[in-house]
Amino acid sequence: MTQSKVLNEVLSWGKAFIITFFIAIFLTTFIFQPYKVSGSSMDPTFDGVHLQQNDEKGDHVLAFKSAYIFGNKPRFGDIVIVDRRINRERTVKDDFLESAIVNTIVGSDKNHNFLIKRVIGEPGDTLAYKNGSVYRNGKKLEEDYIKEKMAVSFEKVTVPEDHVYVMGDNRNISHDSRAIGPVPIDHIVGKVFLRYYPFNKISFF
Secondary structure (H helix, E strand, C coil): CCHHHHHHHHHHHHHHHHHHHHHHHHHHHHCEEEEECECCCCCCCCCCEEHHHCECCCCEEEEECCCCCCCCCCCCCCEEEEECCCCCCCCHHHHHHCCHHHHHHHCCCCHHHEEEEEEEECCCCEEEEECCEEEECCEECCCCCCCCCCCCCCCCEECCCCEEEEECCCCCCCCCHHHHCCEEHHHEEEEEEEEEECHHHCEEC
């Protein structure tokens, strides 16, 4: 093979790599994003990483980042990724910097800004606590996904427009809307639709 052909081959592979790289960034910025579940707030639905126990094993999920565009709204029961920084405006720059690929390149770890929770209240819903259970619009929720009954009450709340109320499935240790308040819909980063690791627990949501 001549030197010219070798150079053309290298340029061809380089061009293919660059195109693939930018497609991957686009996909992880606007379409799909992988997340690692941390802590126990979503037990028993998800097993989380416990860094304080040197436990690096935890469920890995894939979130659909475009689930709530074009007028779609989070629905009761959706499992979502929440940006806990609800008092600051989110921009496209956030989506870009949160891309798994960009994070790896710049060495930034923004995972601590995210919570994985379940939508319990939609805009306009009234939520209340009674005898260890949550009541939504006066009706007791039958929640077979939670770890145990809630031991601590919370104040009755009506979810504002363009917000949702989220809770973890492990109610008694979860840091959620009971602490940070209703979450603006534009701070719902994505809807979890797949657990892809561990491989023996692959499942869709």
